[in-house]
Amino acid sequence: xxxxDPGTLSTLWNGVIQFLADGLTGAIWWQMILITxxxxxxxxxxxTIYLHRHQAHRSMDLHPIASHFFRxxxxxxxxxxxxxxxxxHRKHHAKCExxxxxxxxxxxxxxxxxWKGAELYRAESKNPETMARYGHGTPDxxxxxxxxxxxxxxxxxxxxxxxxxxxxxxxxxxxxVQMAWIPITAAGIINGIGHWWGYRNFEATDASTNVSPWxxxxxxxxxxxxxxxxxxxxxxxxxxxxxxxxxxxxxILRFLGLATVKKLPPKMAFGEVRPVADEKTLEAIxxxxxxxxxxxxxxxxxxxxxxxATAKVDAGVLKTASRxxxxxxxxxPAAAMPQITQARAAFPVLDKMVVxxxxxxxxxxxxxxxxxxxxxxxxxxxxxxxxxxxxxLREFSIQxxxxxx
Numbered sequence: 243x244x245x246x247d248p249g250t251l252s253t254l255w256n257g258v259i260q261f262l263a264d265g266l267t268g269a270i271w272w273q274m275i276l277i278t279x280x281x282x283x284x285x286x287x288x289x290t291i292y293l294h295r296h297q298a299h300r301s302m303d304l305h306p307i308a309s310h311f312f313r314x315x316x317x318x319x320x321x322x323x324x325x326x327x328x329x330x331h332r333k334h335h336a337k338c339e340x341x342x343x344x345x346x347x348x349x350x351x352x353x354x355x356x357w358k359g360a361e362l363y364r365a366e367s368k369n370p371e372t373m374a375r376y377g378h379g380t381p382d383x384x385x386x387x388x389x390x391x392x393x394x395x396x397x398x399x400x401x402x403x404x405x406x407x408x409x410x411x412x413x414x415x416x417x418x419v420q421m422a423w424i425p426i427t428a429a430g431i432i433n434g435i436g437h438w439w440g441y442r443n444f445e446a447t448d449a450s451t452n453v454s455p456w457x458x459x460x461x462x463x464x465x466x467x468x469x470x471x472x473x474x475x476x477x478x479x480x481x482x483x484x485x486x487x488x489x490x491x492x493x494i495l496r497f498l499g500l501a502t503v504k505k506l507p508p509k510m511a512f513g514e515v516r517p518v519a520d521e522k523t524l525e526a527i528x529x530x531x532x533x534x535x536x537x538x539x540x541x542x543x544x545x546x547x548x549x550x551a552t553a554k555v556d557a558g559v560l561k562t563a564s565r566x567x568x569x570x571x572x573x574x575p576a577a578a579m580p581q582i583t584q585a586r587a588a589f590p591v592l593d594k595m596v597v598x599x600x601x602x603x604x605x606x607x608x609x610x611x612x613x614x615x616x617x618x619x620x621x622x623x624x625x626x627x628x629x630x631x632x633x634x635l636r637e638f639s640i641q642x643x644x645x646x647x
Contacts, residue, residue, distance in 0.1 A: 265410035274409055278416045282423040283461075285319045288312040289428060290461035290488040291495075297380055298328040301476040302492060305500040313381065317390050317397035318404075320424050324386070326367040329377035333366070334433075335473055336376070338448040344372075345433045348449060352438050359429025427460045436466035443480060444471040444532040445539070445570055455484045462488035471532050472507045480507050510534070511646040519620045519643050521613055526645035527620070528606045534642070535603070539568040541634040542595050549589045559584050567592060571600065591632055598627060598635060 269277065292312035295301045304312070316322050330344050337343040344366040347355040355362065366372055381390075390397075398421065405413030405420075431453065440451030450470035457464040457478060465478040465486055472480075479486035495501035510530040516523060527534050546567065550560050563585035566574045574582060586593040605619050620642075627639035 265406065265408045265413060267408050269409055271412075274412055274416060277409075278419050281319070281416070282420060284315060285420065285423060286427065286459070286461040286463075287488065287491055288315050289320075289322075289424060290463055291492060292316070293322070293324065293327045294331065294463070295476050295488070295492070297324055298331040299474050300379070301474050301503070301505050303502040303504065304495070308495055308500040313386075313390060317394070318401045319398065319420050321394045321398045322424075323367070323391050323394050325373060325377040325380040325382075325391070328380050329373050329375075330363060330366050332376040333372050335470070338450075338470070339437070345429065347434050347438050352434055355434035355437075356430045359433050360425035363429055428463070432460060432463045432466055436463075440467070442467045443536060444468070445535050445573070446471045446532065449573075452484075455481070457484070457486045457488065462486035468507070474505045475507045476503045477506050508533070512641065512644045513646045515640055515644045517643075519617065519624045521617045522647065523643060523645055524605075524613065524617045524620050526647040527642060529647055530645070531606050534645075535599075537641075538599055538602070538638060541638050542568045542592065542599070545595060545632075545634050546589070546592060549592060553588060555585065555588050559588075563589075563592075567596060568599070570603070594630060594632060595635060598623070598630070 267273075291302075292304065292309065293316070296304050296309070313324065316324075333342070334344055334346075339346050339348045341349065343349050345355050345359055345362045350362065398417075401420065402414075402417045405417045407413070409416055436451055436453055437449050438451070440453045441455075442451055444467060446467060448470055450467045452465050452467045453460075454464040462478045463469070465480075465484060468478050468480050468484070469475075476492055477486060477489045479489060492501055492503065496503060508530055510526065510533050543564075546564060550564075553560070559581045562578050562581040566578050566582055567585060586596060602623055605616055605623065608616065608619075611619070624639040624643060627635040630636070
């Protein structure tokens with residue numbers, strides 16, 4: 243009877259068409275765009291708070307309620323397995339920019355990492371040695387073994403069904419954006435551009451860069467040079483003008499009793515100027531060596547600006563010197579070395595500062611020497627700096643003698 247009634251069939255068909263068009267929510271286009279942004283942002287927050295800062299680096303602890311919410315959400319929206327993500331990321335830090343780094347643009351090339359970063363991730367996730375060596379301490383409870391890991395692809399399938407039910411056919415587009423969001427932002431932008439282009443606060447041992455001082459779209463992960471300098475810090479921003487939205491969320495979780503922060507970036511303290519640099523001074527500058535070198539770079543940039551104002555040097559030489567003169571010599575591209583040499587010859591004061599910078603750096607690189615010898619070397623360095631006749635060096639040395647651990 244029902245099947246033979248054209249009116250009933252038409253009503254049912256129209257209902258199906260209406261459902262496919264509007265879904266259960268009946269959301270219009272701008273509402274769906276807003277919902278997509280919210281959903282993908284929750285995913286980014288889950289990656290940076292749970293997978294990155296909590297699991298991979300143990301810079302914070304999460305209450306089981308918060309932890310399981312993030313696990314469930316990531317299962318729905320990415321299909322990522324916690325152990326795989328943490329292991330691959332830890333290996334990246336252990337092998338950064340060298341053979342064995344799972345996704346370095348300096349190993350694979352920027353185009354490969356940007357466009358095929360997710361494929362590099364999947365390939366490394368199948369490496370049992372990586373999982374065994376770097377995957378320790380990740381969840382291994384019943385639900386992880388029997389659902390999240392065993393059926394890792396089923397979560398995103400469930401998310402597809404939910405999206406279509408809520409938003410109709412347009413839910414397919416929302417789901418597609420959700421599926422592409424992490425491969426583009428995390429695998430492409432952070433793993434690729436975050437080791438290729440941007441600014442650096444610190445002369446970390448790798449090529450990491452801060453993509454933007456405002457870490458919003460990618461949860462604070464934009465501050466990648468800061469992270470590689472202090473990888474166990476739960477907070478990624480270090481400068482007054484930088485903003486880490488992931489840290490804002492962590493602060494809210496901490497206020498609610500759902501998170502405990504274990505480590506933050508070190509901050510150098512200063513007190514009275516000691517008559518001479520001693521072992522306490524040595525301890526302070528080694529503990530804060532990245533901040534020390536960042537301060538030295540600021541002094542060099544000030545001197546460079548003053549010297550370059552009246553110099554009759556080729557503009558290309560000045561531009562190259564401005565970019566590379568304050569960097570570790572092994573970080574300077576071979577193509578830039580002739581111009582660096584020319585700049586150092588043109589600016590004897592800067593040349594002296596470059597030499598003194600490397601001598602200072604060697605103090606914490608000479609791990610074979612005793613504390614007493616290193617302290618003596620630091621005293622000698624400060625004496626030479628203060629007797630150099632270069633005001634910037636003298637001021638920097640005096641400040642070093644006031645450093646406290």
